[in-house]
Amino acid sequence: MKRLLPVLLFPAVASAGEWLPETTTQLGLEYREFFQQAVSDDQAERSASVWLEPEMVWEWGAAQRLTFRPFYRYDSADEERTHGDIRELLWQTWGTSWEVRAGVGKVFWGVTESLHLVDVINQTDQVEAPDGEDKLGQPMIHAIWLNDAGTLEGFVLPGFRERTFAGEEGRLSLPLAIDDEALYQSDDEQSHVDLALRWSRSYEVAGWPLDASLSLFKGTSRDPFLLPQVALVAGEPAVVGLQAYYPQLQQAGMTLQSTVDSWLWKVEAVHRDYEREAQQALVAAGNDSGDDHWAAVAGFEYTLTGPFYDCCELPLDLGLILEYQYDERGKQASNAQNDVFIGTRWAFNDMDSSELLAGLVQDMTYGGSRALKVEASTRVTAQSVVNLNVWLFTADDEDDALAWSLRQEDYAELSWTLYF
Template sequence: MNKWIVASAIAASTMSGSALAELDWSLEAGVEGRRFIESGAFAGQVDDQWSLTVQPELVWDTDSGNSRFTFVPFYRKDFADDERTHGDVREAMFMTWRGPWEVRAGIGKVFWGVTESLHLVDVINQTDYVEAIDGDQKLGQPMIQGIWLADSGTWEAFILPGFRERTFPGEAGRYRAELLVSDDAEYQASEEQQHVDLAARWSLVTELNGYPLDLTASVFRGTSRDPLLVPQIEVVNSVLTLTELVPYYAIQNQIGSTLQFAPEGWLLKAEMIYRDYQIDELPGVGEVKDQFAAVGGFEYTLVGPFGDAADLGLLAEYQYDSRGSDYSDAQNDLFVGTRYVFNDMASSEVLAGFTQDLDFGGTRLFLVEANTRLNPSTTLDVTMTLVTAEDDSLASVFRRDDTVEVALNFFF
């Protein structure tokens, strides 16, 4: 944690040459409770988790009007799982802009995905897995980012001078395998966490037959954000025993693309990647396959279908991964869902759906997410996750982790 505080201070020091015109601040604090419907599959797991979160945000603007510094630290205290108790600098970013150019330096978050059920191209930030298993929560990433706005689209280049290891649950935590993940990671790059990654992205917002069309293409070269988990074998009482999983971070090249097209009432979207690992085989894991993966589908919105102000969205997406079911749980899956937006003063919304594994008929994930605003400074989020899984599917380790989660968030 200390080195990220130091990095934040370095980013803040770039503001010293400019007078501060305005300081804005806000604070988000929350209390969250998780109830697991079934007892844990593995020794030491808890059935209930309570935690507190705090996330302040400070924004400084300069007198010149073309520079800003944003600082967003985050901390969670979990009263059951020590590994879920953690702090992070989500953002400590200095940005300045002039004409078509913008430069950002510090710690930040960048999101590249467009689909609902899976975000394949989103490669800049590391997943904060103890926050949520859907991969949407990310750790802050040290970066230098340059942006150029041109008639041909928006061009972005990234230098990423530092790697963040993925967070994993501890012994008491849920959504884990029987073996715990070690804190001592291994790297293909000799520089380990100090390896400098590179990325670039082109995006274009245009029209097709009068309807909005968004296209992107991206490239990435660096340490993979998805670790390979290597089982460790030790001799315990003269018996060979699997003791833990060690994360191994390989070097990868990735090219990706996204598409969004919005003809009347429809939103068509897709993500595609090709990932070339720079290692062919890893002891304890075996062959490391290159990956072609895609996810695509649609969302169709019915406006006021029940004669009120609400909108009903119908969603469907297909997920494919060339590596197959031994390497991915999204290798041949179908997501179907619905989004109900109340369009009320409380901004109430419900998303419900399920993902069906087409290779394993008994493996599926059900998800319900609901949120509303109780008053101008308080929101309520409710999430229910249900997992059914066949023994041979990767999701089988989660089949006793059916969860109801309730979170109250307070804004100041």
């Protein structure tokens, strides 16, 4: 991978070196306050961090562009959250019906609000937030063809990124430490070359627009299985830590999205097929969740335009969201196996572009497991935005391992972002 990227980017860098880039930068300050005592005395009850994300764009000729977007965060409490990444280092060229991108990039395929099952190109940057929305940059060659039958995209992914996890002193961490050395099914480990293909097209059905996509992925799973590390403690075997295991995966995915009047209907579904070697390795480690399976999330968002304008002259729009998350592995699934998401989105339509999203995920299998999130943002100056994020977690059953590990991790996060 290290040898491949300079070859891919050399023509762009050589040509673009004569010009100064167009540059925009985001600078963020963030403060987190946890509401409960941490499980471990080593974990802080609060943290502060600063992050920087510049973006530099070179353009030349009629159809060439180079984009460089690095990212760095310093965190006062968690050395694992202090990290840097190349979110994007991408050379692009295009013609009338085609486009080629090469380098490091980010690709988003999801359509639903609460869970993105089909997103399989980029690895999750888990130390950024618990919702999995933040992603690491992925080395790729990405080719796009446009025609009457739809848009066809092909991916060659010549390098794998391991998921980031909070450190022992960081919050939102698991009760057991995760080993720095991951395990892989493939002997190529991080050098394994993955492949992906995606077709998408927009239709009109009964006068309403319908966006559809089908995707295929073959390679190293972005979602690791966490296997127990067993050692003798006082002469007895005991689980002393966890180790990430990345199996080989074949995934078929689909998305549907349609707008009907004020209704926005959404579906994501995947079928995951793990190789027999991975299944045997997981069973041997006491984990039987590597079976081939279907998973889906489906629902709608209904938007009320100006519901309070007549009575209160408030110009806000109100969105009502309902989605159901399903995984046929049931309790063997790591999360989202039988869950309902209920949410509301407020767009205040004011000069400061104020917005608020609140949502509750309720586990229907483990009735005491739920998570509430609130995201609010407003512009305070022409170049800066303030965000408030709140997460509340509840669990009463140790069998629901993920929810149980987060039961004391409620927190509020206030951040200020400057754009220049």
